[in-house]
Amino acid sequence: MIERFTTGLMLTNSYIISNEKKECIIIDPGLDYKDVFEYIKKNYEPKAILLTHSHFDHIDGINYFLDLPIYISEKESEFLYDDYYSLYEMVDRINPFNEGMLDLKKLKDGDILSLI
Numbered sequence: 001m002i003e004r005f006t007t008g009l010m011l012t013n014s015y016i017i018s019n020e021k022k023e024c025i026i027i028d029p030g031l032d033y034k035d036v037f038e039y040i041k042k043n044y045e046p047k048a049i050l051l052t053h054s055h056f057d058h059i060d061g062i063n064y065f066l067d068l069p070i071y072i073s074e075k076e077s078e079f080l081y082d083d084y085y086s087l088y089e090m091v092d093r094i095n096p097f098n099e100g101m102l103d104l105k106k107l108k109d110g111d112i113l114s115l116i
Contacts, residue, residue, distance in 0.1 A: 007031055008030050024040065024116065025049070051072040
């Protein structure tokens, strides 16, 4: 099943993809993600996060899932910790993520994933 949630001031779309065992992956957990986190916690067993890119409105909700592996393009991973490129600086916020605190899995073009 695929579910879409729109969160935060930027109205960012986030997705949950789940299987019949109630396992799920989360795509782009964005800003103001607490309600979605509570929904996921109540209904699913999250297995991984997949990020389409590293702008703050697509990554801020990672804070709720720090124990999960995070899949991101190896090219985009360079920007994840950078205040300027993640756009946290643009909105006068501090990037909450530091190198080494996330279980990043860097993807290359053509990689195939089986997450759930």
